[in-house]
Amino acid sequence: MVQGAGCGGRRTERRPAPGTPHPAPGPRPPAPGPRHPAPCSICGKTPVTFVRYSGAHLCREHFVDFVRRKVSRELRRQVRLPDGATVAVAVSGGKDSMVALRILHDLLGPRRGIRLVAITVDEGIRGYRPPALKVVARHCRETGIEHRVVSFREAFDLTMDSTRRCWGAATPCTYCGVLRRHCLNRAAREMGADVLATGLNLDDTAQSILMNICRGDVERLARLGPHERVREGLVRRIQPLRQVTDKESFLYATLMGYPVHHSVCPYAADAMRNRFRELVASLEDSSPGTRFCILNSHDALRPSLEEMFPPARLERCPGCGEPSAEGHCAACRLARALKRGAGCRVPGAGNDEGSGTGARRRSAP
Numbered sequence: 574m575v576q577g578a579g580c581g582g583r584r585t586e587r588r589p590a591p592g593t594p595h596p597a598p599g600p601r602p603p604a605p606g607p608r609h610p611a612p613c614s615i616c617g618k619t620p621v622t623f624v625r626y627s628g629a630h631l632c633r634e635h636f637v638d639f640v641r642r643k644v645s646r647e648l649r650r651q652v653r654l655p656d657g658a659t660v661a662v663a664v665s666g667g668k669d670s671m672v673a674l675r676i677l678h679d680l681l682g683p684r685r686g687i688r689l690v691a692i693t694v695d696e697g698i699r700g701y702r703p704p705a706l707k708v709v710a711r712h713c714r715e716t717g718i719e720h721r722v723v724s725f726r727e728a729f730d731l732t733m734d735s736t737r738r739c740w741g742a743a744t745p746c747t748y749c750g751v752l753r754r755h756c757l758n759r760a761a762r763e764m765g766a767d768v769l770a771t772g773l774n775l776d777d778t779a780q781s782i783l784m785n786i787c788r789g790d791v792e793r794l795a796r797l798g799p800h801e802r803v804r805e806g807l808v809r810r811i812q813p814l815r816q817v818t819d820k821e822s823f824l825y826a827t828l829m830g831y832p833v834h835h836s837v838c839p840y841a842a843d844a845m846r847n848r849f850r851e852l853v854a855s856l857e858d859s860s861p862g863t864r865f866c867i868l869n870s871h872d873a874l875r876p877s878l879e880e881m882f883p884p885a886r887l888e889r890c891p892g893c894g895e896p897s898a899e900g901h902c903a904a905c906r907l908a909r910a911l912k913r914g915a916g917c918r919v920p921g922a923g924n925d926e927g928s929g930t931g932a933r934r935r936s937a938p
């Protein structure tokens with residue numbers, strides 16, 4: 574019999590005296606009844622989730638409130654939106670971008686003069702992007718949100734599918750990430766957006782920080798969003814879901830009944846991000862709260878990193894007119910290399926592994 578076996582407590586075990594006959598097998602003890610989860614830590618109702626890193630059980634109502642408060646606080650921390658501002662949201666159709674769009678719609682809708690627009694990038698990936706586009710377009714129509722689609726074909730006269738033979742040793746996300754970012758910035762600027770919100774959640778952010786550390790790319794670490802400064806030609810990027818975990822985003826979208834496109838990009842399997850996803854998940858599993866620690870460490874180092882790597886002066890790319898640190902921008906150089914059939918790593922292109930939500934595996938609730 575074991576008593577007082579709580580975490581860290583002392584175990585005291587009573588052993589039978591030597592020579593005591595073995596007890597005859599009696600009737601089995603009754604099977605334990607159904608286990609009832611602890612009630613909501615706030616109101617005592619039936620919980621829908623257990624927030625492991627804080628130890629709170631939350632019912633539907635308090636979970637929804639918990640997520641919205643986190644997003645609202647993060648939004649206020651990242652940006653001050655003046656009346657009349659335009660907020661663009663990059664919406665792929667995955668759970669995170671849908672949650673970001675709808676929470677921003679709910680938070681900013683009552684504010685007069687704030688315009689919310691959704692932008693979707695069509696990378697030209699057959700069987701993956703068209704159904705996602707339909708989901709976003711229908712949802713925006715039903716909620717009255719302005720929606721614009723920009724495609725790689727329109728911007729660069731290529732698609733991800735048509736260039737797959739030219740990727741060489743690089744992963745597809747290396748190309749796709751740069752071209753996507755170019756399309757989003759351009760569309761947001763053309764739509765008069767003051768900020769561009771992405772659906773990057775806490776897990777994505779922790780993975781990006783670790784990826785850049787492991788690659789030794791300290792300069793990129795200094796440039797990770799959310800952006801605090803406005804730079805000529807670049808729409809400032811914000812990340813309202815930065816404190817929301819992958820699981821919380823999934824549960825929120827499910828509870829709210831949002832239409833979400835769940836498929837995974839067929840090119841996502843090659844993304845290096847997959848390894849960091851597993852690493853971060855395993856660290857979090859053994860030590861709850863690790864993702865917040867990674868994020869907070871990066872926030873603490875950010876001022877020093879920005880001092881070490883001040884932003885380069887931007888000029889206009891002679892090819893497309895978008896901001897560029899020097900000569901043709903990374904997107905123009907990549908697109909040209911892909912069209913020439915020369916899969917290569919273009920200097921300055923970085924490695925934007927899986928910046929789209931397609932790189933994520935579907936999360937379990």
Ligand code: SF4
Nearest residue numbers: 746749838929931932
């Ligand atoms: Fe592009 Fe995302 Fe697919 Fe990578 S996973 S190829 S970034 S859509």
